[in-house]
Amino acid sequence: MKLENKVAIVTGAASGMGKSIAKLYAAEGAKVVVADLAIEAAEVVVQEIVAAGGDALAVSANVAKEEDVKQLVDRTVEQYGTLDILVNNAGIMDSFLTAEEVTDEMWDRVIAVNTTGPMRTIRKALPIFTAKSNGVIINIASAGGLFGSRAGIAYTASKHAVVGMTKNVGFQYAGQGIRCNAIAPGGVKTNIGASMGNVSQVGMGHMQKGAALMTSTGEPEDIAALALFLASDEASFINGTVITADGAWTAY
Secondary structure, eight states: OTTTTOEEEEETTTSHHHHHHHHHHHHTTOEEEEEESOHHHHHHHHHHHHHTTOEEEEEEOOTTSHHHHHHHHHHHHHHHSOOOEEEEOOOOOOTTOOTTTOOHHHHHHHHIIIIIHHHHHHHHHHHHHHHHTOEEEEEEOOGGGTSSSSSOHHHHHHHHHHHHHHHHHHHHTGGGTEEEEEEEEOSBOOSGGGGOOSOOHHHHHHHHHHHTTOOOOBOHHHHHHHHHHHHSGGGTTOOSOEEEESTTGGGO
């Protein structure tokens, strides 16, 4: 039980990687807050966790809204008394739009969810962490945050920002017992593609040049296993860094 008596928030936990992380954390003893806009799906995840003997709470939260982020953390503390682990998993794609094609609406939406959302959850969680000199933050970045054309311009910029934010928080709060790391998944079988519409053929063409190098596609459970390690005491000396999990895709 690597996370026994820990309290964790996992955003975007109704499906995909977030769901796998939430279920694994619960199996390892954590009390898990399953946060997602799709509240009915989040409640199903909670039911699965409880049926397996775990403890979980579903909270409807749009990380792009400040009031939702505040409510999410406040509900967590109200239910479980504290917060120990924050996993910023919620994210959306950008239809592979190029710099010429991207609209202000698309840019603002992607940045709001992928970058501003994690900033706000981190900002809200930090006073809890600093008060007890302990806390773990795990951001789900992307191979798109390490390279220039694994997605459209908005997604690429948003995930590069997550990488920078991870390093900034990791370094600046290391002396206060807080760790902040990121996972950069490659191709993983999730439903994130459902967030796209009117895909740019030009942008997709550029993306496919890099996608052609992909050696394999991962499962959500692969990312969950890494997220468990980073949340555990076994990763106590790992801070302010990004760990790539992509089956060697970006090693070329």
